Amino acid sequence: MFVDTAQVYVKGGDGGNGIVSFRREKYVPEGGPAGGDGGKGGDVVLVVDEGLRTLLDFRYQRHFKAPRGEYGKTKNQHGANAEDLLVKVPPGTTVSDADTGEFLGDLTRHGQRLVVARGGRGGRGNTRFATAANKAPEIAEKGEPGQERWIRLELKVIADxxxxxxxxxxxxxxxxxxxxxxxxxxxxxxxxxxxxxxxxxxxxxxxxxxxxxxxxxxxxxxxxxxxxxxxxxxxxxxxxxxxxxxxxxxxxxxxxxxxxxxxxxxxxxxxxxxxxxxxxxxxxxxxxxxxxxxxxxxxxxxxxxxxxxxxxxxxxxxxxxxxxxxxxxxxxxxxxTLIDEPVVEERKVYRLEEEPDEFTISRDNEVFVVHSAKIEKLIKMTNFDQYDAVKRFQRILKQMGVDDALRKRGAEDGSTIRIGELEFDFVE
The missing domain is CATH 3.40.50.300 (P-loop containing nucleotide triphosphate hydrolases)
Structure with a gap:
């Protein structure tokens, strides 16, 4: 069967979590923080295989998820980065974002590679949060979520x-x-x-x-x-x-x-x-x-x-x-003149771009809803079981101006705030 179009879901691996750890050595009674960072999640990478002639394989497998990075370790040891997930496609495959239509790449030569979903960076261990005021922080980040999207593949046969x-x-x-x-x-x-x-x-x-x-x-x-x-x-x-x-x-x-x-x-x-x-x-x-x-x-x-x-x-x-x-x-x-779009030699990105600080606030009956990609990612990387992590989250919201904006919209002590899937009470 000749299949020349497919739509698949790809997700980069999440970064590994950083950990909270302290030095425990016999002659060091008050050891400092020693929690290592998590490893980077794997990328989802399309690779051209000249042995393939159609997109038939994508009829049977439509979801591709790269592995997550390894968790941080004690003694300030970083977790290992995850392996990239390599997905083979035939030569002549063009790739675009299924939702936005953004052109991502044109794969024509054997071995050519294109990163379509980037893995998240590893979360920071508590060593990275030590300051002069807090020399023994009990806070560590969760790994950054990997990029996820639906992509559209189109095969245009390559013939003279x-x-x-x-x-x-x-x-x-x-x-x-x-x-x-x-x-x-x-x-x-x-x-x-x-x-x-x-x-x-x-x-x-x-x-x-x-x-x-x-x-x-x-x-x-x-x-x-x-x-x-x-x-x-x-x-x-x-x-x-x-x-x-x-x-x-x-x-x-x-x-x-x-x-x-x-x-x-x-x-x-x-x-x-x-x-x-x-x-x-x-x-x-x-x-x-x-x-x-x-x-x-x-x-x-x-x-x-x-x-x-x-x-x-x-x-x-x-x-x-x-x-x-x-x-x-x-x-x-x-x-x-054969191809309208630019040919992408290879895209290899090692860090995700920072989301802007912009946010908007809307009302859902009595609930104040904050919309912000940066804050939603921050929530996914925050361990709310850690007191220091909760205080840091509150401090970032205040620095971004979210507290003042909520007050202007009418939020009072005890009002319900929703950001993504997280709901909490507004406290003066």
Missing amino acids: VGLVGFPSVGKSTLLSVVSAAKPKIGAYHFTTISPNLGVVESGDGRSFVLADLPGLIEGAHEGHGLGDQFLRHVERTKVIVHVVDMAAAEGRDPWEDYLKINEELKLYNEKLAERPMIVVANKMDLPGAEEQLAEFRKKLGADTPVYPISGVTKEGVQQLLYAIADLLDSLPERDE
């Missing part, structure tokens, strides 16, 4: 040449006679419902990858027929081979077919209209094809060559392969 054209114009037949690929061939529309790839030898030592792509119909750019399930894959090709049924076997006008397909490509992505194209007149072994070809060439003009072939008898196929190989040789090694 893409065959386009209306259904049943002979694209699959052409692929089968020029390569070892065995696409499904039938005398009905949409025989091909997913891209087929074949390696083609031109006969003079050159080779290229040819993709037989599902047939287009009018309105494909809006999702009609196979729609953008097909058009997505054209974006990767360096050269477009436009196959036209010159025998008009189904009563269609070859010239109108040619114009409609080009219009669909342009409507989907204007850059496709600028892609190098070779026009192929197929089914030249059928009656009426020569007359149709003469009329077609007259409308097309002498500047654009047309290659007449027969996929069944193989007539003209060798000349076509030479022309494709010559055109590929004339193109730059990498055509930067």
Whole structure:
């Protein structure tokens, strides 16, 4: 089964908790704090594996969670950082945030890596909270939560040449006679419902990858027929081979077919209209094809060559392969017009960005609700069983101006305050 889209949940590992510990040595009666920091949580990293061809595996596993960091240890020893979770994807995979649509990366080469969910840093042990005023703090942070998100994966097959054209114009037949690929061939529309790839030898030592792509119909750019399930894959090709049924076997006008397909490509992505194209007149072994070809060439003009072939008898196929190989040789090694988005070499981030101090306050009946990403993360990293940790939490809220803002909104002694999942009483 060929699967070219998937939506998966990824979560970086939480940081390990810091610990509260004190030196306990025989000749040190009043040992100081010795609690170590927790280790960093693992990242979720996408890695390109050239052995994969589809996103089928993501049909059966949609959740990926990296391991958390190790807890801090006594004697000021840090907990170990967690291993990254490596998730294999096929070459040609583009990645975006499923909720915001933010483009995250374009993975095209074997071994290329992209961090899609960063692990949280480890919580600090009580050694890190020692001050001149409090030399024996009984406070340690919990590990920072790892980043979590839903991401969308889209596979765009990577081929040098893409065959386009209306259904049943002979694209699959052409692929089968020029390569070892065995696409499904039938005398009905949409025989091909997913891209087929074949390696083609031109006969003079050159080779290229040819993709037989599902047939287009009018309105494909809006999702009609196979729609953008097909058009997505054209974006990767360096050269477009436009196959036209010159025998008009189904009563269609070859010239109108040619114009409609080009219009669909342009409507989907204007850059496709600028892609190098070779026009192929197929089914030249059928009656009426020569007359149709003469009329077609007259409308097309002498500047654009047309290659007449027969996929069944193989007539003209060798000349076509030479022309494709010559055109590929004339193109730059990498055509930067193939991809709209910037290619991400590798993203490796070792610390999360600090959330801003902004917060808002709303009312839920009698409850005052504080909205702040920074405070909600602070709650997750605070151990409310520790008295010093509670005092620190209160002090941070006051420094951020939350106390004064609550008073201005009408909060009084005993009012209920909610931040995230935590509820507590406001105390003057």
